[in-house]
Amino acid sequence: MDLRRLRYFVAVAEARSIGKAAERLRMAQPPLSVQIRKLEAEIGAPLFRRGTRGMDLTEAGQALLARASEALALAVDGAEAARAVASGRRGRLSVGYMFVLANAVLPRLIPELRRSVPGVDLEFAELSATTREARVLDRGVTVALCMPAINHPEIQVARIGAQPFMLVMPTSSPLARLGPVPMARLHGRPLIALPHPDHGPASSAVVPLLRRHQVVMPIASRVETVHSAMSLVLAGEGLAILPACAQLGAPRGIVFRPLRDVTDSLDIAVCWRRDSQSPLIKTFLKCAEKAVARL
Amino acid sequence: MDLRRLRYFVAVAEARSIGKAAERLRMAQPPLSVQIRKLEAEIGAPLFRRGTRGMDLTEAGQALLARASEALALAVDGAEAARAVASGRRGRLSVGYMFVLANAVLPRLIPELRRSVPGVDLEFAELSATTREARVLDRGVTVALCMPAINHPEIQVARIGAQPFMLVMPTSSPLARLGPVPMARLHGRPLIALPHPDHGPASSAVVPLLRRHQVVMPIASRVETVHSAMSLVLAGEGLAILPACAQLGAPRGIVFRPLRDVTDSLDIAVCWRRDSQSPLIKTFLKCAEKAVARL
DNA sequence: CCAACCCATACGTTTTCGGTATGCCAATGG
DNA sequence: CCATTGGCATACCGAAAACGTATGGGTTGG
Structure with missing residues (x-):
């Protein structure tokens, strides 16, 4: 059963003549x-x-014609669909994001994406710090919006922005009355720590910052998300040092203050499998840069 | 775009390996x-x-796979459907019938047909004496149930039964009190005539019968259907001589009586285009014979 | 470091397809 | 009534495509 034969068959059936169909073919x-x-x-x-005046479908021919022309259309449509997916006009883009960035980036990013790639099925999935690398590697997500970037030889990274660290405390804290808080004022206070993804669960993203200023903060709790961190801060468990963008998801009763003479920041990055050939990645990158531009 | 390539593609996609797919193919x-x-x-x-451990579909490949396997299925289904139609397991059978036979034959024929060819779309169309030949020739109907048979070189005929002529009159007629009516009693009475289809609208199907018995009946009216004939008989316009099976469609007030010493009859026949290759015809013939058997 | 596995490439053979030439049949027209 | 026309079928040849065998290259696992 050859598709060419079916094409010929349909042509003859439509032309009701072999000669005419041959001409058209x-x-x-x-x-x-x-x-x-x-x-x-x-x-x-x-x-x-x-007949003596051409060809005429039998009933068996009519039965075949209906299916054959449909099959023909499906075949060319399949080829076209594959091309469309390969070119990025259609397809699926699964976007992973870390929760810190959700409030700050997604409201700008999603409409921008929908405008840029209208034919693409978009899918969003929250990534945790512990699974984000695996989800990129096993193609669970096509791209990941991370802070900080994933560090892995198979994963490509594009830095699209950064967020300075800020001090996070309850509104009632005496430090909240200050403007930029001197690092020295933090010495000895309990810290709600987020582990740095690259350095294991016992690490903290702000260890280098504290060490540089010779400030020691005992770690009161270790949490996975900025949301948890802010909850514990609100509960009076301690202070947190979080990227500025977390402020957008902060509950009532929490304030963010800059740290005086501190320029440390966490990178915002788009990460994807180095061997991924999805043409949607560069489009996504443009959209993400735009969404992060004036944070 | 070749169907073989699509078949290969689907096989490789399913086996996730060229080697395995080649083996299966x-x-x-x-x-x-x-x-x-x-x-x-x-x-x-x-x-x-x-990969080093086999092949894996890209997104473009997935887009193609869906359509390709559907197209493949449609192609084989199309071939199978054509075979089914050619063999008579499926298809369409358009049955033409003349009104005289409707009441006597269809109630038996239709259920029998539906049982014999369950996959076939059945269609029924009433045929008039003037158009029945054309409808068979232009394939408007596949087979025609006629009385009498169509006479045409391109049309094949199978006689499946016959109906004797009977005298048709109002219940009030004095002749209705007799048993078999002698032909001589009809002499001079007005006749409601149905034209014989082969002999033009000015003919009558009973001319030979009357001539043989040397009976002359003036033609009061010419009608196209037995139904009209019976209506005019009921209205007192004259007598009619109709095939016995018309009795089943007779209105109240009409009686049928046999004619003494008359064995003339009208053939019931199935007629179809000689070049029609529909395998359903012979099945239809069997059903029609069965339906007519004990009229 | 070698063996196993899997895909890619190269080349010769075979199948199949398309083109040209031609025949056959029926309908049409003088 | 014969010639012409229009349409499909058959025969043969050259070209293209596909298949099989042999072989190379890269990665995984012992």
Whole structure:
């Protein structure tokens, strides 16, 4: 069962004549006649009534015609769909994001994406610090919006922005009355720590910052998300040092203050499998840069 | 875009390996590899990710796979459908019937047909004496249930029964009190005549009968259907001589009586185009014979 | 470091397809 | 009534495509 034969068959059925169909197919009449007879032999039944004034479909031919033209359309549509996906006009883009960035970035990013790639099915998935690397590697997500970037040889990273660290405390804290808080004022206070993804669960993203200023903060709790961190801060468990953008998701009763003479920041990055050939990645990158531009 | 390539593609996609797919397709691995690459060249995009442990569909490949397997299924289904129609397991059978036979034959015929050819779309169309020949020739109906048979070189006829002529009159007629009516009693009475289809509108189907018995009946009216004839008989316009089966459709106030010493009858016949290759005709013939058997 | 596995490439053989030439049949027209 | 025309079928040849065998290259696992 050859698709070419079906194409020929449909052409003959529509032209009601082998000669006319051959002309439209830009081929000679005899080989077309041969192909039609071969198709009939393959089916095992005549598909046309040969009249003296052309060809006419038998009922068996009509039954075949309906399916054949549909199959034909599906085949070309399949090819076109594959091309569309390969070119990025259609397809699926699964976006992973870390919760810190959700409030700050997604409201700008999602509409921008929908405008840029209207034919693409978008899917969003929250990533945790512990699973984000695996989700990128196993293609659970096409791209990941991370802070900080993933560090892995198979994963490509594009830095699209950064967020300075800020001090996070309850509104009632005496430090909240200050403007930029001197690092020295933090010495000895309990810290709600987020581990740095690259350095294991016992680490903290702000260890280098504290060490540089010779400030020691005992770690009161270790949490996975900025949200948890802010909850514990609100509960009076301690202070946190979080990227500025977390402020957008902060509950009532929490304030953010800059740290005086501190320029440390966490990178915002787009990460994807180095061997991913999805053409949507560069489009996504543009959208993400735009969304992060004036944070 | 070749259906073979699509078949190969689907096989490789399902086996997730060229080697395995080649085995299932009973061919060597290299040509299959070549065909897949040719398909990718035709599409213009890679359809598989080549890993060291086999092949894996890209998103473009997934988009193609859905359509390709559907197209494949449609192609084989089309072939199967054509075979089914050619063999008579499926298809359409358009049955033409003349009104005289409707009441007597259809109630038996239709259930019998539906049982015999359950996959076939049945269609019934009433035929008039003037158009029945044309409807068979132009394939408006596949078969025609006629009385009498159609007489035409292109039309094949199978006689499946006959109906004797009977005298039709109002219940109030004095002749209705007799048993078999002697032909001589009809002499001079007005006749409601049905034209014989073969002999033009000015003929009558009972001319030979009357002539043989040397009976003359002036023609009061010419009508097209037995129904009209009976209406006029009821209205007192004259007598009619109709095939016995018309009795089943007779209105109240009409009686049928046999004619003494008369064995003339009208054939019931199935008629179809001699060049029609519908396998349903012989099945229909069996059903029609059964339906007519004990009229 | 070698063996196993899997895909890609190369080349010769075979199948199949398309083109040209021609025959056959029926309908049409003088 | 014969010639012409229009349409499909058959025969043969050259070209293209596909298949099989042999072989190379890269990665995984022992």
